[in-house]
Every structure is written in C-alpha cells, then in structure tokens.
Amino acid sequence: MAPASRSRLPGSDELTQALRRRDIETAAALLATTDIGASVDWGSLPPWLAHEVRQERHRRRDLDIRLDRHVEATRAQIERDGWAPWRRITEEQVSRLRLGVDSFVEEADRDMVTRAPAYLDRNYRMPQDGYTCNDFLAYAPQMLEVLSEPALVELASAYLGRQAHLQRVMAMRYLPSASSYDHQFRWHHDMWDRRLKLYVLLSDIGPEDQPMRFVVGSHAIKHSLTRFRTNRVTLGYCRRRLGGVQEVALTGKAGDSFLFDSNGVHIATRRPTAPQRDVAIVEWSPSLAWIVGTDRDVSNDVGRFSPEVRTSVEAFAHARPPWVAGSEQARSWAVSLDRPDLW
Numbered sequence: 001m002a003p004a005s006r007s008r009l010p011g012s013d014e015l016t017q018a019l020r021r022r023d024i025e026t027a028a029a030l031l032a033t034t035d036i037g038a039s040v041d042w043g044s045l046p047p048w049l050a051h052e053v054r055q056e057r058h059r060r061r062d063l064d065i066r067l068d069r070h071v072e073a074t075r076a077q078i079e080r081d082g083w084a085p086w087r088r089i090t091e092e093q094v095s096r097l098r099l100g101v102d103s104f105v106e107e108a109d110r111d112m113v114t115r116a117p118a119y120l121d122r123n124y125r126m127p128q129d130g131y132t133c134n135d136f137l138a139y140a141p142q143m144l145e146v147l148s149e150p151a152l153v154e155l156a157s158a159y160l161g162r163q164a165h166l167q168r169v170m171a172m173r174y175l176p177s178a179s180s181y182d183h184q185f186r187w188h189h190d191m192w193d194r195r196l197k198l199y200v201l202l203s204d205i206g207p208e209d210q211p212m213r214f215v216v217g218s219h220a221i222k223h224s225l226t227r228f229r230t231n232r233v234t235l236g237y238c239r240r241r242l243g244g245v246q247e248v249a250l251t252g253k254a255g256d257s258f259l260f261d262s263n264g265v266h267i268a269t270r271r272p273t274a275p276q277r278d279v280a281i282v283e284w285s286p287s288l289a290w291i292v293g294t295d296r297d298v299s300n301d302v303g304r305f306s307p308e309v310r311t312s313v314e315a316f317a318h319a320r321p322p323w324v325a326g327s328e329q330a331r332s333w334a335v336s337l338d339r340p341d342l343w
C-alpha cells in the first residue's frame, strides 16, 4: 500500500486553496472562524507554513476601539515605532513596588535558586548578576492598580486589535555586571509575535546605566520560523530588514513607564559600574496561550474592575502558574506554536 501523502493539506476547500496559493492572509482570515479552525488537521501542515499563518492570525484586527485622543496618539506611536512612553506611576506606588522587589530578591537569595533566565520558576537568581520574578503580584499586590488602569487596558486591546489578555506580571533587578552574553542580554525578540509590554522603571535609569534598548520599527518584522525559534537577531539583521537601525534607550526617573511590542528587537544593557536597576513588567497577549497567572488570589479585586478590565484579567486570575506542580503549562512557554486553537 502506498504511504499517505505527507503534503496533503487539511480543512475546508477554501482554506486548502488559500494555503496552496500561499495566500496566508486569506488563510488567516478563514482561520478566524472557529468552525474552520476546529476542523483543520494542523499536524499535516508544514511547520513553516503554520508559523506564517499564526503570525498573520496574531496581526489580524478583530476589534475597533475608539480611544481618547492622547491614548490614541500613544497607540499610533507604538504602531509606527514599536514603543512609546506611557504615564508615570506615583512615588508612593514606586516605593511600595520596590519593597516588593526587595522581598522577592530576599526569597530568591534564601532559596538559592540560580538559573539561566527561565519561565517555569516563580522567581530566581540569574548567573548574570540579576533576579527575575515571574509572579510580581505575589510580592507587590499594588501592581493590580497599575495593570487595571482602564485607559491602559483599552490601549492594549486597541493596539493588539483583539481582546488583550493579561499574561504575566514580572519584576527584574539587575546588579552591576559586565555579563552580557546571552538571553535578554543580547539582541532578541520575545518569540511571541505581537504582544504588548508595560515597562515601569522602579529606579532612576540613565543612558550610562543599564537601560533596555529597542530597535525602532523592528516590531513589524516577521521572522522566519528558524529565526523565530533560535532567536539569534543582530543589528545587521535589523538593518537588512528595515533598511537602517535607530535605537532608543528606555531611560528616565523611577516611576516613568513605557509600552513596547515585544516582537520588536530589544536588549538589556549591562554595565559593571552602573547602579542596581529595578523594573516591573506587565505583558498582554492577543492569545489565550500560556497565560502565566499568579499565586495570589485576585478574585475579589477582579470583581471590582470594570467589565473591560475584568475580561482582560479573567484568564490570568484562573490560570495555574507553570511553577505549580501538575500545571498543564509546565511543558513549555512556546505552547502557541503548536496550538492553533489558541492563535
């Protein structure tokens, strides 16, 4: 008996035709309807093609939200440049959040968990002289005030063109260090396609300190599957794809904040003589894949939010974080690559 053809394309006739023509835009539009999505045999698609459809799907705009004029200007700047400044948080918020950073760092030091940047631990110390917390709400409940600001949540959904889902609330402390060889300390994108991040400075960060730098306009690059998986990006690659490179450093006073699309190419600068640097980061995804969640019970708080904000937090509030034993998320952060139902 002849072996089954490996190139057989799945799903509805229309979708099959679109994929044969490599008309990814049409394929993605068709995939937006659940019926087709549910009947597609994704296993038989070549991975590079599935990747392209997924990228297209992530960029589809299903929502049209009218924003206040100032917020719309911020959205338009992110659309154009990949980043924009956002509002300052108060000094009181800064001091409370810094206490949250102190307490997760203390715990990471006590637990002596040292890892390369990872996704499956609640918090850990990095060999690169720094600390990461993947559940900053557990240490700083005040982050709820920051991430539930209605204008911010509306902006996130408007920018993503789909319902924004809160995905992860993080904090990082970097000590002075020359270590800059890998992970977020080299040029990278976040391997997530279109996603919005709020980046809040919790210490003053000047251009000569350890700021994050971002390649303006690089959020628009659609990386090939190989590039996406290996995440080896360089300024030369950005230059080739964009025709030039303009970098911006996210510097400012403690309390300043920024928004950026994490598909954009960025890097954490390290300097051996710079002061310790603290930031908090909030991620919103257009997809329900890999919603990290929190150990904190936020159900009462969520009940008080406006309906729009509540919708953005709901999946997060109910998710079982990957560091919890038996969590279905423990497998991998890259879950959305092979979960078309979650694109």
Ligand SMILES: O=C(O)CCC(=O)C(=O)O
Residues within 6 Å of the ligand: 172, 184, 190, 211, 212, 213, 262, 266, 267, 268, 269, 279, 281
């Ligand atoms: O900590 C930084 O400055 C960079 C953070 C980063 O690379 C990221 O959020 O993906």
